Amino acid sequence: MNWNDKFSLDAKAIQASEIRELLKILEDPSILSFAGGIPDPALFPMEEVARIRDRLEQNSAINRQSMQYSQTEGYQPLRNWVAKKFSEPNLGLTADNILITNGAQQSLTLLASAFIDAGTPIGVANPTYLGALQVFGTRRPNYISIETDEHGLIVESVKQAFEAGIKLLYTIPDFQNPGGMTIPEDRRVQIIKLAHEFDVIILEDTAYRELYYDIAPPPSFLTLESQYISANQWHNKGLVIQLGTASKTLMPALRVGWTIAPRVILDKLVLLKQANDLHSSTLNQIITYELSANLLEDHIEKLRSVYGKRRDALVDALHQYLPNCASFNQPKGGMFVWLTLPETLDARVLLEKALSVEKIAFVPGAAFFANGGGENTLRLSFTTCNEEDIRDGMRRLSSLIQQEFLQLAP
């Protein structure tokens, strides 16, 4: 039977990720991986999780309730915490503006379902988060790529996309995945003004925002919009919807994220979430709330210290070893360094050699481009390796790049 004939148009449009297949080799523990955009499990606050579970088990009623069906919107104390944390004098968030989801990925799923029809023009950065392209791709949008430089989205390119009629713009303004760029405040303000001129929704993904290693990033799009439009008018006129997650600051397998949106949007997202999977794991929401309320700031300080040193180690090693034919950015936070190879090199070919010869992994950049390109780019993550491995890995990778470049030179 040809099952492929039976799939929906949306499902037919989805293809297996070539990268995903390549990176299955990562289960081999002898590989030194700079591939995954994942936190270091050695830093997970497991002792505090154990204490939260102990406390929960001492209260039989709440403990049992944590395993029962619960409301789609999410665990009320967590919604209150998110509302309070991200509220602003001009914004006035309440729990009614907060939906708890299974990580930012499910927020994207619900938002894609809420706003994207087949053919809907949407704007994404070149490059952008692969997982966003995957989920938007299940709705078959018309991608309009927006160019970036070392400061993220280029305003003129954003304006062109708005003029081309995009309905929404997806952006990761802080320490972007995969490029590491941070959009400066003046660009953010210009993009908000243009969004209101052209009536374009902005989906602001803040996954990496708290992970800064030098200075805090500029105010978020959400905060800046609340200042741009009249006080408390975001609830009626706001175009910025903000996505957050506990995956990078706490632990990914909690599968807890949130969406902050004006009430009319949020009510629709709740209906979509209810249809999607009824509600998120109550236990994981309780753990997320307790961790957030009690130790988040101290924990993030620790992450900044450890990841910051690893960022320095990777950047320093590239300064020292990377041949002149290649270049890279210097991110002020997040998890990623973006590397540009000479145009003659294909990062996918380089990955195959890096895996087989050096047992080093990274992610080739092409998959982060909605409309093709980027074959000579790659993403390096610095969060899971120690500094010695980072220096050693970058030395060997740099040497491989140099060899490959010389071999292909005319």
Add this chain to the structure above:
Amino acid sequence: MNWNDKFSLDAKAIQASEIRELLKILEDPSILSFAGGIPDPALFPMEEVARIRDRLEQNSAINRQSMQYSQTEGYQPLRNWVAKKFSEPNLGLTADNILITNGAQQSLTLLASAFIDAGTPIGVANPTYLGALQVFGTRRPNYISIETDEHGLIVESVKQAFEAGIKLLYTIPDFQNPGGMTIPEDRRVQIIKLAHEFDVIILEDTAYRELYYDIAPPPSFLTLESQYISANQWHNKGLVIQLGTASKTLMPALRVGWTIAPRVILDKLVLLKQANDLHSSTLNQIITYELSANLLEDHIEKLRSVYGKRRDALVDALHQYLPNCASFNQPKGGMFVWLTLPETLDARVLLEKALSVEKIAFVPGAAFFANGGGENTLRLSFTTCNEEDIRDGMRRLSSLIQQEFLQLAP
């Protein structure tokens, strides 16, 4: 701003559930509720969960890994367990046929995305699970309703739907939600033959299958199909996709379910799941696996004993008190009794009176009908109330029905 103009066609088609609004009153603890299709939290195996957590915390590496990103397909031991449990001599399931999801609801989400385009004709029982109508509804299918009697799907009505060109049939063959009916083996076999004649996919939802209080239900559609087609040909020719869940036998907020499908389908569902939310909570999958491997059968025996007595109490009370103008089924398992009022009564009006006068809740039946009808039907759940409350509640509800009937009599 009129946000409603901005929603996608799919999102515009979703409306808030009137029932959901009515039932928000359930948070009032003075209400005696026969509404929710939910297990009794007093029966949750919390002590065993605590032991599993203790063991997990003693193994630091696995404990940390339980909070890290993990593979989309699911926790391997759980996939192996599902494959082994549901395999058959003619079927030969392996973990490659199993995808772990956030409960059966997310399985439905992924299957709807895989097979339904706007306007795709799909077959659903009259009545059927409201949550399935909600998730299919987000894809805007063309619902073809299939009539039922006390034995579930009527084969002639199924055949008419197949002749009308439906692409898939969604069915809960055992102790159906909401009707309580169980499809006999001969009907199942006839439906499988017809499905192969007309090339129609069968989505078999087994949520209540293990909760039998008299005798075990007939073999599943999956088992019967594996006998109907040549041995081990399900992998190439199978039309039955089976959905299972731990929500009814263990605990809902684990949010763990699974889909069993031929490999080509499963691979597509994995891509859709990856786009949807990357993966399900690892911790909850570990807990589900440990509970399933170690205590599931004993635990289900306990549920059968407790829920069986409650089923008996509800059926006995209705035999004793329900006026002749109304009728009900006698389910052999599951969670629900289906009640048919005289045609002059509207169950939504009755619910308002039951809530305000008697502080009793149930679910009006109309929401379970894809294409309208059923206004004089309602669903009673017997799993969360004790036997005394059940008898008292049915006595008062019966009395209210009698009063309402007499008031409206000509």
